[in-house]
Amino acid sequence: QSALTQPASVSGSPGQSITISCSGTSKDVGTSELVSWYQQFPGKAPTLIIFQGTKRASGVSDRFSASKSGNTASLTISGLRAEDEADYYCCSFALYKTFFFGGGTRLTVL
Amino acid sequence: EVELLESGGGLVQPGGSLRLSCAVSGFSFSLYAMNWVRQAPGKGLEWVAVIGGDGDRINYADSVEGRFSISRDNSRNTLFLQMSSLRVEDTAIYYCAKDKWGAVGTGTLDSWGQGTPVTVSS
Numbered sequence: 001q002s003a004l005t006q007p008a009s010v011s012g013s014p015g016q017s018i019t020i021s022c023s024g025t026s027k028d029v030g031t032s033e034l035v036s037w038y039q040q041f042p043g044k045a046p047t048l049i050i051f052q053g054t055k056r057a058s059g060v061s062d063r064f065s066a067s068k069s070g071n072t073a074s075l076t077i078s079g080l081r082a083e084d085e086a087d088y089y090c091c092s093f094a095l096y097k098t099f100f101f102g103g104g105t106r107l108t109v110l
Numbered sequence: 111e112v113e114l115l116e117s118g119g120g121l122v123q124p125g126g127s128l129r130l131s132c133a134v135s136g137f138s139f140s141l142y143a144m145n146w147v148r149q150a151p152g153k154g155l156e157w158v159a160v161i162g163g164d165g166d167r168i169n170y171a172d173s174v175e176g177r178f179s180i181s182r183d184n185s186r187n188t189l190f191l192q193m194s195s196l197r198v199e200d201t202a203i204y205y206c207a208k209d210k211w212g213a214v215g216t217g218t219l220d221s222w223g224q225g226t227p228v229t230v231s232s
Contacts, residue, residue: 003154003156036218038155038219044224045223045224046147046155048219087154089154089155091155091157091218093217098157099160099217100157101155101157102154104154104155
């Protein structure tokens with residue numbers, strides 16, 4: 001088992017768009033309908049923002065969107081705001097009924 | 111309102127044991143799979159274990175297989191994680207998390223507790 005691959009950090013200015021990638025394999029992201037994304041602020045528990053690959057969780061801004069192509073899932077945040085600064089994690093259901101998180105991406109709003 | 115409250119964390123020596131609990135309220139506990147997820151200091155999230163709503167369909171991460179045991183008491187709305195043969199690398203905040211979809215785990219975790227810290231050190 002190994003974690004999914006995410007960039008360690010991304011940054012953008014207010015109003016810009018950023019994309020965070022999540023690379024896996026054909027045994028997880030590539031064949032899973034159950035890719036999810038989580039947002040975590042320092043010292044807080046994670047919260048679900050995207051599920052089933054592309055669906056926004058309740059209360060999540062439509063500035064957050066997600067997609068998947070092959071073995072890579074992506075999270076896009078448009079109209080970047082200061083309050084979006086957080087850590088973001090992808091997660092995928094995998095074969096043998098286990099789950100993997102990505103290593104996490106620190107988003108900095110410049 | 112869904113609430114999950116972990117307890118049982120603390121300081122333990124390498125090789126020792128600890129039992130974590132997660133008391134839940136606000137939803138029909140037995141209808142949902144539950145998970146433990148941990149986060150080492152300054153590190154990312156690591157899924158640890160999942161248990162189905164009926165207490166079946168149990169799976170573990172390779173890193174804890176054979177040392178940790180997940181269980182639940184649906185009559186008390188409580189999830190457990192029995193940890194044994196603890197290692198320094200098990201030091202982390204341990205979160206319990208509810209699966210969004212139902213009795214079978216999907217890795218879609220829509221509610222999380224605030225976590226309980228576990229420190230393994232001599």
